[in-house]
Structures are given as C-alpha cells and as structure tokens.
Amino acid sequence: MTKMDPNTRRIVVTGMGVCTSLGAGLDEFWQNIISGKSGISRIEAFDTTDYPCRIAGEIKHFNPVEHFKNPKDARRTDRFTQFAMAASNSAIRDAGLDFERLDRDRIGVMIGSGIGGLLTIEDQHTVLMTKGPKRISPFMIPMLIINMASGMVSMAYNLRGPNIAHVSACTTSAHAIGEAFRNIKWGDSDIMVCGGSESPITKLSLSGFGNMQALSGRNDDPARASRPFDADRDGFVMAEGAGILILEELEHAKKRGARVYCEIAGYGLSADAHHMSAPDPQGRGAARSMRLALDAAGVRPEEVDYINAHGTSTPQGDICETMAIKAVFGDHAKKLMVSSTKSMTGHLLGAAGAVEMVICAKTLENDRVPPTINLNNPDPLCDLDYVPHTAREAEINVIVTNSFGFGGHNATLVAKKFN
Amino acid sequence: MAEKTIEDKTREIIVEQLGVNPEQVTPNARFIEDLGADSLDTVELVMAFEEEFGVEVPDEEAEKLLTVGDVVRYVEEKQTS
Numbered sequence: 104m105t106k107m108d109p110n111t112r113r114i115v116v117t118g119m120g121v122c123t124s125l126g127a128g129l130d131e132f133w134q135n136i137i138s139g140k141s142g143i144s145r146i147e148a149f150d151t152t153d154y155p156c157r158i159a160g161e162i163k164h165f166n167p168v169e170h171f172k173n174p175k176d177a178r179r180t181d182r183f184t185q186f187a188m189a190a191s192n193s194a195i196r197d198a199g200l201d202f203e204r205l206d207r208d209r210i211g212v213m214i215g216s217g218i219g220g221l222l223t224i225e226d227q228h229t230v231l232m233t234k235g236p237k238r239i240s241p242f243m244i245p246m247l248i249i250n251m252a253s254g255m256v257s258m259a260y261n262l263r264g265p266n267i268a269h270v271s272a273c274t275t276s277a278h279a280i281g282e283a284f285r286n287i288k289w290g291d292s293d294i295m296v297c298g299g300s301e302s303p304i305t306k307l308s309l310s311g312f313g314n315m316q317a318l319s320g321r322n323d324d325p326a327r328a329s330r331p332f333d334a335d336r337d338g339f340v341m342a343e344g345a346g347i348l349i350l351e352e353l354e355h356a357k358k359r360g361a362r363v364y365c366e367i368a369g370y371g372l373s374a375d376a377h378h379m380s381a382p383d384p385q386g387r388g389a390a391r392s393m394r395l396a397l398d399a400a401g402v403r404p405e406e407v408d409y410i411n412a413h414g415t416s417t418p419q420g421d422i423c424e425t426m427a428i429k430a431v432f433g434d435h436a437k438k439l440m441v442s443s444t445k446s447m448t449g450h451l452l453g454a455a456g457a458v459e460m461v462i463c464a465k466t467l468e469n470d471r472v473p474p475t476i477n478l479n480n481p482d483p484l485c486d487l488d489y490v491p492h493t494a495r496e497a498e499i500n501v502i503v504t505n506s507f508g509f510g511g512h513n514a515t516l517v518a519k520k521f522n
Numbered sequence: 523m524a525e526k527t528i529e530d531k532t533r534e535i536i537v538e539q540l541g542v543n544p545e546q547v548t549p550n551a552r553f554i555e556d557l558g559a560d561s562l563d564t565v566e567l568v569m570a571f572e573e574e575f576g577v578e579v580p581d582e583e584a585e586k587l588l589t590v591g592d593v594v595r596y597v598e599e600k601q602t603s
Contacts, residue, residue: 175541175563238573241565
C-alpha cells in the first residue's frame with residue numbers, strides 16, 4: 104500500500120448513537136437536550152437509604168438481550184459493555200454502514216470506560232464471601248475488563264482493524280475520539296467506531312465518589328441537582344450510558360454517499376501534573392489542551408462559536424475551566440457561548456466526552472445551542488455566557504468540547520461545520 | 523403439580539445459560555457441537571449443576587460430561603450412591 108499523507112486526510116462524523124437516561128434514541132435525546140430537560144432521578148437499582156447521594160442519571164428500562172445477536176452474550180457481559188453495544192448498534196445503523204461492501208481490516212473500534220465492570224466485581228466479590236472461590240464465574244474476568252466493550256463490538260460486526268480501549272477517568276471518551284481521529288488521519292484505518300461507556304451506579308461507586316465529597320447531596324430535588332456555574336452547586340451527579348461516533352475518512356465517506364454531520368478538525372491533550380482529583384488552580388492544563396486542539400485544527404480562538412464545557416457542577420472545577428477559557432480566548436471569551444450539558448445529562452464519566460461530542464455535532468447540524476439548565480444564581484467567578492435555561496438559535500461553524508479527568512488528564516476536540 | 527425431575531432442572535439451567543430453546547435440549551444434544559457452548563460456558567454449566575444438585579464434580583469427571591444425557595445420568599448416580 105502506498106504511504107498515506109496525514110496532512111491530506113480529513114475526518115468526518117458519519118454516524119452517532121447514544122444510550123442515556125434522556126430518551127431512547129438519538130432524536131429523542133437531542134429533543135430533550137434542546138428542550139432543557141433533566142435526566143436525573145432517584146436511583147432505583149438498589150436501596151440507597153444509607154448513601155449520602157441517592158440520585159443519578161439512571162436508565163430505567165434497559166433490556167440487554169435486545170442489543171445482542173446471541174442472547175447468551177447479554178448474560179456474559181457487564182452493563183457497561185451492554186450500553187456500548189446498544190449505542191454502537193445505533194451509530195452503525197445511523198451511518199448506513201454496509202460492512203459486506205467494505206474492507207473490515209480497515210475498520211476499527213476504540214471504546215473506553217473510566218471504571219469498567221464494577222458491578223461484576225461487586226457481584227462476584229459477594230459470591231466469594233458467601234460461597235467461596237469455587238463459585239466465582241469463569242466469565243468474571245472477561246466481563247469486568249474495560250477493553251471488552253471494544254472487543255465485543257468488533258466481534259459483533261467482524262471488524263478487524265485497530266482495536267483498543269483508552270482509560271483516563273472522565274477524559275476517556277474524548278481521548279478515544281481523538282485517538283481514533285489520529286488513527287484514521289495517519290492512514291491505519293478508514294473508519295473507527297469510537298466513544299465511551301460507563302455503568303457507575305453501583306454501591307461501591309456511590310460510596311467511593313460520595314466519600315470523596317464529589318457528589319451533589321440535593322436528593323430531594325433531582326432535576327435541579329446538576330447546576331454547573333451556579334453559586335449553589337454542590338458537586339456532580341453521576342449518570343450511566345454510552346456515546347458512540349462513527350469517524351470516517353472524508354473520501355471514503357463521499358464514495359459511499361454517506362451523510363456527514365461535521366468534521367473533526369483538531370485534538371489536543373495535556374496533563375495538569377498537580378493532584379489526584381483537584382484541577383490545577385489556574386486551569387493551566389485545561390488551557391494548554393484547548394490551545395493545542397485549536398492549533399491542530401488551524402483555527403484562531405475568535406473563530407470559535409461555542410464551547411461544550413466539561414462543567415461538572417463541582418465548586419472548583421467550574422471556576423478553573425472558566426479561567427482556562429478566559430486565558431485562551433481573551434476578549435472573545437465573553438462573546439462566545441459556553442454551556443454544560445451535564446446540567447441535563449449528569450456526568451457520564453468515561454462516556455461524557457463522547458455524549459458531548461454527539462451534542463456538538465447536532466449543534467453544528469442544527470445551528471441550535473443547548474442550554475445550561477439550573478443556572479439561577481450564577482457564581483460571580485463564573486462570568487461567561489453559559490446559555491442559561493433555554494436553547495439558542497445561532498449560526499455555529501466551529502465548536503470546542505472539553506473533558507478533564509481525575510489524574511489530571513485533559514483533552515479537547517475541535518469540530519467544524521462540514522461544507 | 524409434579525415435582526421437577528433432574529432432567530427438567532438440567533434443561534432449565536442449560537436454557538438459561540446458553541440462551542437456547544428448550545426443544546433443542548434433548549438427551550443426545552452435545553453441549554459444544556449442538557448447543558453452541560464454548561469452554562467458559564462448560565465451566566459455568568458444571569458450576570450451576572453442582573450448585574443445583576448439591577454434588578461435587580471433579581475436573582476429570584466434568585470432562586466426560588459431553589451431552590445433556592451424560593449430566594442427568596451422572597447426577598442420578600451421584601444422588602443414589
């Protein structure tokens with residue numbers, strides 16, 4: 104094969120799928136996002152009486168069997184892999200991919216997760232304590248390992264290209280999309296099924312995040328608990344689900360007459376090198392991540408119309424991100440629109456970046472900017488245009504989306520309207 | 523209602539774990555060739571039989587349980603001995 108020139112290969116989004124607490128499919132999800140609807144509710148998966156946080160973006164009626172060709176695969180996969188499979192099926196259908204006519208050696212999968220099969224670990228640990236080691240499932244290891252979502256999707260569609268799972272807490276799926284973008288650009292593949300999946304509504308997870316004092320305690324008012332940039336915010340609200348995008352090399356997409364949502368134009372990544380869970384106090388890592396992504400995209404800061412913020416609704420995080428945006432965009436920071444859709448979705452951890460990239464692609468497609476809901480009393484230190492309460496119509500040509508994770512990982516994606 | 527036989531219970535476990543139709547689970551059906559089990563499924567099945575019937579199946583004996591009928595006969599013998 105002739106060597107491909109990364110500088111001439113352009114990467115577009117040709118399919119998307121989500122699995123969230125905000126509606127069954129992509130269309131319903133987008134309608135809910137644009138209507139400013141909250142997906143947060145009381146947790147029903149288990150009795151939360153003893154837990155300080157009792158709310159989440161929980162998917163109430165999920166039937167895993169519907170998403171597998173072989174019903175027994177639903178029994179031998181963790182919930183995070185089941186979400187990944189559901190969202191991948193939707194994205195592949197949405198992209199109109201007919202794999203019979205494509206070179207499957209050049210189609211890969213990159214689906215990450217922040218934590219992986221925690222539910223499986225908890226269940227099997229209970230078996231170990233009550234019945235002993237001889238009763239541990241032979242499926243425990245394949246169920247809990249994070250890479251199994253990427254593995255199962257490759258098996259379901261016989262996709263034999265690059266296959267890997269990135270892990271970087273809440274930056275996971277932004278990294279997965281960025282690395283998939285580079286993989287295609289470099290010429291190693293033509294199509295990537297990429298994104299993230301998470302099933303964090305478990306007893307251990309709720310206790311662990313709760314004891315970090317990371318979660319909102321607004322249990323009596325779930326829909327108003329996630330309130331990024333608001334003075335009364337008190338932590339993030341966990342959510343479960345998956346976001347999957349089909350990234351494709353432009354000429355490949357054109358050849359098969361694919362519908363194009365937008366172009367992925369740039370990717371930047373950095374580390375805070377500061378603290379396990381707290382962001383750099385000046386947001387320096389976040390700022391560097393944004394600058395690198397803009398440089399990679401060949402976009403000047405003043406060309407950016409909208410930023411989908413990481414904005415988790417934690418006291419420190421929202422201030423640091425605001426500072427980082429001001430540092431990168433200068434005077435333009437006050438002119439561009441910024442919103443945190445986590446106000447509606449909650450925080451999908453390793454799936455957040457992908458779900459938010461899906462929202463950005465729909466924003467570019469529809470020229471409608473999703474709001475930050477619950478922003479009733481803006482924090483004086485958060486003084487940008489966060490598109491409070493209601494969606495806004497505006498011509499959107501360039502977007503930026505940020506993801507930051509425990510461990511000090513930062514990633515930024517830049518996408519453009521495709522003309 | 524009549525009490526469930528060993529064969530009934532065996533069939534239920536196999537249907538549940540392998541996601542096959544009850545009609546497929548005949549005495550001569552082979553776990554791997556006919557019911558689509560892989561090596562991990564067979565380990566999990568033996569564990570489920572041990573749990574359900576209160577028997578212990580050593581690895582060298584588990585290897586000889588190739589069909590549904592093999593399991594039913596094995597459990598019957600173990601329970602009467």
